Amino acid sequence: MPSVSAQVPLIPRRWSATVDGICWLPRMVDKARMYASGTLGNYLMGHSPVDRELLSRLEIKTDEFVKLANAMPSDLAVLDALRRRGFDEARVRRWSAQFEKHHRLLIPVWDLDEGRIAATGVRAPLLALMKRIEKPVIAVMRKVSPLP
Numbered sequence: 001m002p003s004v005s006a007q008v009p010l011i012p013r014r015w016s017a018t019v020d021g022i023c024w025l026p027r028m029v030d031k032a033r034m035y036a037s038g039t040l041g042n043y044l045m046g047h048s049p050v051d052r053e054l055l056s057r058l059e060i061k062t063d064e065f066v067k068l069a070n071a072m073p074s075d076l077a078v079l080d081a082l083r084r085r086g087f088d089e090a091r092v093r094r095w096s097a098q099f100e101k102h103h104r105l106l107i108p109v110w111d112l113d114e115g116r117i118a119a120t121g122v123r124a125p126l127l128a129l130m131k132r133i134e135k136p137v138i139a140v141m142r143k144v145s146p147l148p
Helices: 025-037 049-058 062-071 075-085 090-099 107-113 124-144
Strands: none
Touching: 025 049, 025 062, 025 075, 049 062, 049 090, 062 075
16 A cells, blocks of 8 residues: 555645546545544544535445545546446536535635635634534534444
8 A cells, every 4th residue: 555644634625626627536535644644633534415425426435435545646546446446427527517506605614714715804703603613513423424
């Protein structure tokens, strides 16, 4: 298994990062590597609804995805391994093409939380509220949402 320890990020890549036109996959690769290295923190790996959407379309369980992502040296190698396993790539591409439209309310929240947009004006109180409820909400999601 190739070592990917040098590739473990502090935060996962933005939702819009793509590999061969498929969004969210690079973010999930980052989260899988963070999970395996014990640095996932408050991020969810497989528990979030968006992770579940992609995992379902890729026809893979969370633990299998984590193993695969940590065994491959690059995003493209992960995608190639997923292709060898088999999934409906046209379905994943349709999902990816509609991603921004379907998640338009969550995208600013993710970007604000990760510091990708400034917490100014009305965003500052929203960020403060998010930080207060983040840990309890994540703990509940991990408990009540069994991994796919």
